Amino acid sequence: VRHVDRVVEGLLAGRRRDLARALTAVETGDEAVVRQVLAAVHPRGGRAHTVGVTGPPGVGKSTTTARVVAELVRRGRRVAVLAVDPSSPFTGGALLGDRLRMGDVATHEGVYIRSMATRGHLGGLAWAAPHAVAVLDAAGFDVVLVETVGVGQAEVEVASLADTCVVVSAPGLGDAVQAAKAGVLEVADVHVVNKADTPGARRTAQELRGALQLRADGDEGGWDPPVLLVAAERDQGTAALVDQVEAHRTWAEASGARAVRRRRAAAAQVRELVLARLRARLDPVGWGGDALDQAVEDVAARRRDPYAVADDLVDRLGLPGGAAGA
Numbered sequence: 404v405r406h407v408d409r410v411v412e413g414l415l416a417g418r419r420r421d422l423a424r425a426l427t428a429v430e431t432g433d434e435a436v437v438r439q440v441l442a443a444v445h446p447r448g449g450r451a452h453t454v455g456v457t458g459p460p461g462v463g464k465s466t467t468t469a470r471v472v473a474e475l476v477r478r479g480r481r482v483a484v485l486a487v488d489p490s491s492p493f494t495g496g497a498l499l500g501d502r503l504r505m506g507d508v509a510t511h512e513g514v515y516i517r518s519m520a521t522r523g524h525l526g527g528l529a530w531a532a533p534h535a536v537a538v539l540d541a542a543g544f545d546v547v548l549v550e551t552v553g554v555g556q557a558e559v560e561v562a563s564l565a566d567t568c569v570v571v572s573a574p575g576l577g578d579a580v581q582a583a584k585a586g587v588l589e590v591a592d593v594h595v596v597n598k599a600d601t602p603g604a605r606r607t608a609q610e611l612r613g614a615l616q617l618r619a620d621g622d623e624g625g626w627d628p629p630v631l632l633v634a635a636e637r638d639q640g641t642a643a644l645v646d647q648v649e650a651h652r653t654w655a656e657a658s659g660a661r662a663v664r665r666r667r668a669a670a671a672q673v674r675e676l677v678l679a680r681l682r683a684r685l686d687p688v689g690w691g692g693d694a695l696d697q698a699v700e701d702v703a704a705r706r707r708d709p710y711a712v713a714d715d716l717v718d719r720l721g722l723p724g725g726a727a728g729a
């Protein structure tokens with residue numbers, strides 16, 4: 404597709420309109436377009452520091468992100484924000500809300516803010532978000548912040564794909580126990596207990612430190628995730644937060660932890676694409692259609708056993724080595 408080349412050229416040259424087009428392409432475009440964009444941006448990426456910001460709904464992720472952006476701008480960085488909204492198929496409302504929260508900083512020329520809806524898109528969040536990050540990375544931003552609501556496995560996965568992951572909680576809202584349930588404690592490199600201006604914040608931080616201590620044995624070695632009290636609305640604790648985010652970056656780069664994490668992210672992406680291709684090859688043999696329906700009937704009616712049916716379906720793919728995965 405020829406116009407994709409022009410779009411990629413434009414985004415590499417720093418044209419915002421083309422950046423927006425490329426993001427729309429990887430978010431909603433067909434596979435041929437996504438491939439073309441990725442082929443162009445992937446080799447040019449890897450320089451940006453990607454930072455995940457996650458946590459339960461309403462804890463202050465967007466407010467905190469806005470403060471972090473402002474502080475990074477003060478430090479001379481070019482910053483992109485990808486606000487992933489898992490609940491709404493329409494980006495309009497979320498985008499407007501986040502823009503408002505971002506305030507003046509949203510209009511700074513070194514800042515780019517983009518919301519991304521996830522529901523209703525083929526492949527979902529885990530598939531589209533890394534592509535969008537790759538585009539922003541190639542566009543030359545120093546830092547790419549990805550805000551996701553840490554409620555589901557997919558969101559946690561996206562957060563864990565970042566170089567540095569900030570997990571936000573707040574007293575009453577995402578306390579330590581809730582966070583542990585959602586599986587977000589493990590992915591945190593920096594913990595923020597936001598709304599430090601409200602009662603209970605200190606205790607929430609204490610509980611969190613206690614919960615972390617229980618898990619501390621046999622951790623990554625060398626990085627001890629700090630628990631920071633922040634009052635994002637009053638812009639208190641924000642500079643300390645940015646200090647820790649940058650300290651984690653320095654540590655991860657020097658220790659090799661970043662390389663390990665990026666390799667893991669690459670593995671997850673490749674694995675997902677391979678599985679998607681295998682699924683696509685099942686389609687012509689009636690995967691999800693006649694052949695599968697028939698197989699399910701046979702198993703349910705006890706005419707055949709599930710292993711025999713699975714072997715049979717995989718056999719029809721004609722992969723070398725056959726189906727029996729023994």
Ligand SMILES: Nc1nc2c(ncn2[C@@H]2O[C@H](COP(=O)(O)OP(=O)(O)OP(=O)(O)O)[C@@H](O)[C@H]2O)c(=O)[nH]1
Binds near residue numbers: 461599635
């Ligand atoms: N008291 C207090 N309220 C805060 C603070 N930071 C954010 N809030 C409020 O908490 C509410 C949620 O803030 P957001 O930044 O939208 O939180 P969020 O985590 O991004 O929310 P979702 O994206 O909807 O999950 C808003 O009403 C904010 O004004 C803070 O430091 N102190």
Ligand SMILES: [Mg+2]
Binds near residue numbers: 464465466550
């Ligand atoms: Mg938000």
